[in-house]
Amino acid sequence: MSKILSVNNLTVHFHTEAGIVRALEDVSFSIEEGEVLGLVGETGCGKSVTALSVMGLVPVPPGKILGGTIEFGGRNLLSLDSEEMRAMRGKDLAMIFQDPMSSLNPVFTAGFQVEEAIVAHEPGASGKSLLSRVIGLFKKVNISDPEQSVQKYPHMLSGGMKQRVMIAMGLSCGPKLIIADEPTTALDVSIQAQILTLIRRLQREGGSSVLLISHDLGVIAAMAQRVAVMYAGSIVECTSVGELFENPRHPYTKGLLGAIPRLDKDQTRLAVIPGTLPDLLNLPEGCKFRERCPEAIPICSSVSPRPQLIGPGHEVACHACFGN
Ligand SMILES: Nc1ncnc2c1ncn2[C@@H]1O[C@H](COP(=O)(O)OP(=O)(O)OP(=O)(O)O)[C@@H](O)[C@H]1O
Ligand SMILES: [Mg+2]
Structure with missing residues (x-):
């Protein structure tokens, strides 16, 4: 299989009156031809900004792309002008938004x-x-x-x-890559399932690749082959769906999985990840998850962990997982 999309070290900030929102920092991931990659994480962690960056739709200003590349079909999308990018959108790249009402003209x-x-x-x-x-x-x-x-x-x-x-x-x-940003969040549960089944059927028939954004790990498990977990503007873990559920390594991923009700486990209460997402205007030094992390070690307060391969196709950005 060959890569259809490769995002490397993408960094996006928003310059607002309140200060600089560090929406994405050093985000890297790739999607293979015909693959569905899930992107999951709490509200405000940067999922939509990632999607908009690939589509060339980040509003500039206030947005500013500080670095990185987005390679698609042998070209760096960040180097295309607005005309070239418009030609790419809808033809090679398509986006399905969360709220169909606001995307259709009444x-x-x-x-x-x-x-x-x-x-x-x-x-x-x-x-x-x-x-x-x-x-x-x-x-x-x-x-x-x-x-x-x-x-x-x-x-x-x-x-x-x-x-x-x-x-x-x-x-x-006939796009090569479809980005679906929370495509079913605004819909009833029964309709959600129909729309997801439809997207999967069309993806298989058309052979396109999909970046599926959701805060719902259940949706990702049903649809995707691989999943990238995002936290406060960074990807903290990326692996196959099976591996993520069987062998989650990042403490944040473990927290997310613990927060899902499971029928196969004797569970009387849902786990909750203590604390909240850090303020992207004022990020702490070191690991952005450390203040909520049950496994934090001294290095976490000074050095930001970079993603490392810890098993076949399994990347994680966590000092405790590296055994530092
Ligand atoms: N146009 C903008 N101006 C200023 N800040 C922005 C802008 N767009 C996004 N942000 C900020 O970037 C960060 C990431 O936002 P993003 O919309 O990507 O989150 P998300 O993961 O998609 O959340 P949700 O699950 O709620 O859709 C947030 O702090 C958000 O406030
Ligand atoms: Mg969003």
Whole structure:
């Protein structure tokens, strides 16, 4: 397998009135062709900023990309100009956002908006053949009554149907990488499962790779082959899903897993990770997790741990795990 995306040492800050928000620090990960990589972590840890960076959608200012590379299809996306990046979006890279309502324009029909997405990359597409392509896409994402639905405005569609329209739009040009940022968080539980099943089917059929962002490890376990765990702007552990559940090494990952209710264990209370995410405006020296960490050792207060391979395909950034 070859890598479709390789993010190396990405550092992104936001310059705000309150100070500098260190949203991402030295983030590195990669995705293989046809692979689903899960990105998991607490709210505010930098998952969406990671996704927006790959899409070239970090608002600058206040955002500032301080360093790193994002290699995709043999090019560093960070070196492309806005025109080149726009050409890449929707064609090779697609993003499915958390809230379909705010991503669809209320004054245009669902069908028209998917047509526009196609025309943006294929200016010659028009007329009946364009409409039948959109109807075909609506069928592919299981939108009920596609011939009628193309004529509906977003407010006439349910939340699940709107998310399907967004997915149809994302798929319209056959992207190589789909970034799904909490694609089901705004939906009912039963609809969530349908949308996840749909994304997985489309990913398999189309052979695209997926970066699936979620704060829900259950969703990641069902969908992804590998998972990267993020904490306060850094990736602290990255390995296969099986290994993560069987042999979690970073104390934060262990905390996250302990916080999931399990039917196979005699558990009367859910574990809670004590404390809260550190203030990204004012990060402590050394390891960012150390103040909440039950395994912290002296070096953790002065030296920030860098990811190291501790087993086949298993990376972790933790001094206690390195045996320092
Ligand atoms: N435009 C912006 N201006 C200033 N700070 C920002 C901006 N966008 C993101 N941030 C900050 O960057 C940090 C990471 O945010 P991000 O949205 O990536 O978190 P997240 O992991 O996606 O959280 P959630 O699970 O809630 O979606 C947060 O501290 C956030 O406040
Ligand atoms: Mg987010």
